[in-house]
Amino acid sequence: MTETFAVKLEEKCYIPDPRCKAAAWVPDYAQAYQEFVRDPEGFWDRIARELAWFKPWGRVREWNYPYARWFVDAKLNITHNCLDRHVASDRKEKPAIVWRGEDGEEQVVSYEALHREVMRFANGLKALGVGKGDRVCIYMPLVPEQIVAMLACARIGAVHSVVFGGFGPDALAMRINDAGAKVIVTADVGYRRGKTVPLREIAREALNHAPSVERVVVLRRESPAVDIDPAREVDYAALTAEAAPDCPAEVMDAEDPLFILYTSGSTGAPKGIVHTCGGYMVGTYYTMKCVFDVKENDVFWCTADPGWITGHSYVVYGPLAVGTTVVIAEGTPDYPDPGAYWRLVQDLGVTIFYTAPTTIRMFMRHGDEWPAKYDLSSLRVLGSVGEPLNPEAFEWYYHRIGGGRCPIVDTWWQTETGMHMVTTMVGEPMKPGFAGKPVPGAVVDVVDRTGAPVPPGTGGFLVIREPWPSMLRTVHGNDERYRTYWGTIPGCYTAGDLAVKDEDGYIMVIGRADDLIVVAGHNIGTAEVESALVSHEAVAEAAVIGKPDPLKGNVIKAFVTLRVGADSGDGLTDDLARHVRKSLGPVAVPAEIEYLDRLPKTRSGKIMRRVLKARELGMDPGDISTLEE
Numbered sequence: 342m343t344e345t346f347a348v349k350l351e352e353k354c355y356i357p358d359p360r361c362k363a364a365a366w367v368p369d370y371a372q373a374y375q376e377f378v379r380d381p382e383g384f385w386d387r388i389a390r391e392l393a394w395f396k397p398w399g400r401v402r403e404w405n406y407p408y409a410r411w412f413v414d415a416k417l418n419i420t421h422n423c424l425d426r427h428v429a430s431d432r433k434e435k436p437a438i439v440w441r442g443e444d445g446e447e448q449v450v451s452y453e454a455l456h457r458e459v460m461r462f463a464n465g466l467k468a469l470g471v472g473k474g475d476r477v478c479i480y481m482p483l484v485p486e487q488i489v490a491m492l493a494c495a496r497i498g499a500v501h502s503v504v505f506g507g508f509g510p511d512a513l514a515m516r517i518n519d520a521g522a523k524v525i526v527t528a529d530v531g532y533r534r535g536k537t538v539p540l541r542e543i544a545r546e547a548l549n550h551a552p553s554v555e556r557v558v559v560l561r562r563e564s565p566a567v568d569i570d571p572a573r574e575v576d577y578a579a580l581t582a583e584a585a586p587d588c589p590a591e592v593m594d595a596e597d598p599l600f601i602l603y604t605s606g607s608t609g610a611p612k613g614i615v616h617t618c619g620g621y622m623v624g625t626y627y628t629m630k631c632v633f634d635v636k637e638n639d640v641f642w643c644t645a646d647p648g649w650i651t652g653h654s655y656v657v658y659g660p661l662a663v664g665t666t667v668v669i670a671e672g673t674p675d676y677p678d679p680g681a682y683w684r685l686v687q688d689l690g691v692t693i694f695y696t697a698p699t700t701i702r703m704f705m706r707h708g709d710e711w712p713a714k715y716d717l718s719s720l721r722v723l724g725s726v727g728e729p730l731n732p733e734a735f736e737w738y739y740h741r742i743g744g745g746r747c748p749i750v751d752t753w754w755q756t757e758t759g760m761h762m763v764t765t766m767v768g769e770p771m772k773p774g775f776a777g778k779p780v781p782g783a784v785v786d787v788v789d790r791t792g793a794p795v796p797p798g799t800g801g802f803l804v805i806r807e808p809w810p811s812m813l814r815t816v817h818g819n820d821e822r823y824r825t826y827w828g829t830i831p832g833c834y835t836a837g838d839l840a841v842k843d844e845d846g847y848i849m850v851i852g853r854a855d856d857l858i859v860v861a862g863h864n865i866g867t868a869e870v871e872s873a874l875v876s877h878e879a880v881a882e883a884a885v886i887g888k889p890d891p892l893k894g895n896v897i898k899a900f901v902t903l904r905v906g907a908d909s910g911d912g913l914t915d916d917l918a919r920h921v922r923k924s925l926g927p928v929a930v931p932a933e934i935e936y937l938d939r940l941p942k943t944r945s946g947k948i949m950r951r952v953l954k955a956r957e958l959g960m961d962p963g964d965i966s967t968l969e970e
C-alpha cells in the first residue's frame with residue numbers, strides 16, 4: 342500500500358434552487374446525518390418500518406467484526422414489498438416498467454401485471470425443481486422478462502446470479518460454475534445496434550463446461566421461433582402459460598441470501614458478492630427514495646443493465662420497493678443516432694435520469710446539438726455512477742442536459758456496498774469533481790494505512806467504518822476474500838479507492854488505489870491526470886498508465902481519444918503537455934501521449950487501464966472477460 346499524498350483542490354460550487362431543498366425527503370442533510378450518528382439503530386429501524394415484514398426484528402443490528410447481521414430474526418419477502426404492497430394500494434394500475442426496444446417498440450407493464458407475471462414464472466421455476474436456496478443464472482437481454490426472472494427467484498427464495506448479456510461463453514461458464522447454478526434463464530437473442538446477440542448460442546457453448554445446469558429456459562423473441570431442444574430446454578412462454586397463477590411469497594429470513602453478483606473485473610478475477618434479503622431491501626429502498634428524492638409521479642430512468650449492481654439496486658429492487666415507474670431501454674445510447682436517449686426522455690417525460698460518466702462524455706463528444714433538439718424540461722434530478730464525474734463532464738451534464746436547473750447526484754458506491762454511500766443530497770451545494778458527503782446511514786472516511794483520518798487536501802484510502810444494512814455478507818465460496826475487505830486497514834472496510842476530502846468534508850474520489858502511479862516519488866492518481874487531459878477542448882477521453890522508467894521509477898503514458906473535428910497534428914501533444922503542467926504541475930505531465938480511436942473498457946463502461954498497460958509493456962493482460970468487444 343502507498344502512503345498518503347497531497348492533492349491540489351480547485352473548487353467551484355453550485356447552490357441549488359432552495360425550493361428543491363425544501364421539497365426534498367431529506368431537507369436538511371446535516372440534521373439527518375446527526376440524527377443517524379446519535380442513534381444509528383434507531384435511524385435504520387425507522388426506515389425499515391416503512392416496509393412490510395412478515396415478522397419484525399428482535400435487534401436492528403448485530404456486529405461481530407467483520408460479520409454483521411441486520412434485522413435479526415425478521416421475516417420478509419422483498420417481492421412482497423416490490424409488488425404485493427403496491428397492488429394492494431392505489432398503485433395497481435401504475436406502470437412499473439416501461440420498456441423501449443431499439444426499433445421503437447414499447448411495452449408498459451403495470452404493477453398488477455408484473456405481480457402476475459412474476460408469480461407465474463415463479464411457479465414455472467418450481468415446476469423445474471427450483472427451490473429455496475437453489476441458484477439460478479439469468480443471462481438475458483434488457484427486457485421486462487429479465488426483471489420478471491429476478492423477482493421470480495426472489496419470490497421463491499432461489500438465489501439469482503445475473504450475468505450481463507454481453508459476456509462471452511467462458512465468462513458465463515465461470516460464473517455458472519462458481520455459483521453452482523441449477524437452471525439458466527436466457528433468450529434466443531438480444532438486439533444491439535440493429536444486430537442480434539446470440540445469447541442462447543453463447544449459453545449453449547458455456548453449458549459444455551457447466552455441468553451443474555439441469556434445465557435452460559429460453560425466451561423466444563425472433564420469428565419464426567427457434568427450435569427448442571426438448572431434452573434440456575424449456576420455452577419461457579409455455580412454462581409461464583402452464584403455470585398456476587398464484588404463488589405466495591416464500592417467507593425469508595432477513596439474512597437469507599437474495600443474490601450473488603460477480604463484480605466487474607476491472608481489477609483481478611471476478612468475485613461472487615453475496616447480498617441478503619432484509620438489509621439489502623432496506624438500503625436500496627432508502628437510498629432510492631432519499632438520494633433520488635423520488636415522488637409519486639416521477640418517471641425514473643437508470644440506463645444500467647440489471648446485469649450490474651446499478652441495475653440490481655436502481656433498476657429493479659430500489660425503484661420497485663419505492664413503487665416508482667422505471668424506464669428500461671434495450672440497445673446503446675447512440676443508436677440509431679446520438680439523440681436516442683434524449684428522444685426517450687422527451688417521449689416518456691423522464692424526470693430522474695441516472696447514467697455513467699463514460700456515457701456523458703460520449704454525448705459530449707457528439708456535440709451539443711443532439712440534446713438541444715429535444716425537450717428535456719421534464720428532468721428534475723440527474724445522477725451519475727461508476728467513475729469519477731470529472732468537472733468538465735459535470736458542467737456539460739448540468740447545463741446541456743439539466744438546463745442548469747437539476748441537481749446532480751454523483752453517487753459513489755460499489756457492488757459490495759449494495760447502495761449509495763457518498764453523494765451530494767438533493768438541495769445541498771454541489772461541487773463539480775466531488776461526489777459529496779456520506780449519505781445519512783453511512784460512515785465513510787479518508788484515512789491513512791493505520792486507519793487514522795487524513796487532513797483535508799491529503800489523499801488517502803476511502804474506507805467505511807461501520808457496518809451498513811446492504812453490505813455484502815461474504816464472497817461466495819471464498820469467505821477469506823471477504824475478510825480481507827475488513828482486514829486491510831484496522832477497523833475499516835477498505836473500498837480500494839483513493840480519495841481526498843476538502844475543508845467542508847466533501848469527498849473527491851480519485852480512482853482505484855491500484856490506479857496510482859508513483860512518478861519520481863510522487864503519487865499521482867490516474868483519474869487526476871485524465872481529468873486534466875479531458876478538460877482540454879480537443880480531448881474526448883483519456884486513460885493514463887504508469888510506465889517503468891529507470892530514472893523516475895515510473896513515467897506517465899497517456900492514451901487519448903479526440904473530439905470530433907479535433908486533429909492530433911498542429912502541435913497538440915505539446916499543447917496537452919502544457920495544459921496538464923498548468924493544471925497539475927510538471928510532475929503530472931505525461932511523458933508520452935498516444936492517440937487512439939477508442940479506449941478499452943469493461944462492458945459497464947470502466948476504462949481498463951490494465952489492458953493498455955499490458956499491451957504497452959508486452960505483458961499478459963490477465964482476465965479480460967469483462968472487456969467490451
Ligand code: WTA
Nearest residue numbers: 726727728729751752753754755756838850
Ligand atoms: C468506482 C458501481 C467515482 C469506484 C456502483 C468503485 C466511482 C467502483 C463512483 C465500484 C463515483 C463508482 N465516483 N468512482 N460516483 N461510483 N465508482 O462495483 O472505483 O461496478 O470502487 O459498482 O466504481 O464499481 P462497481
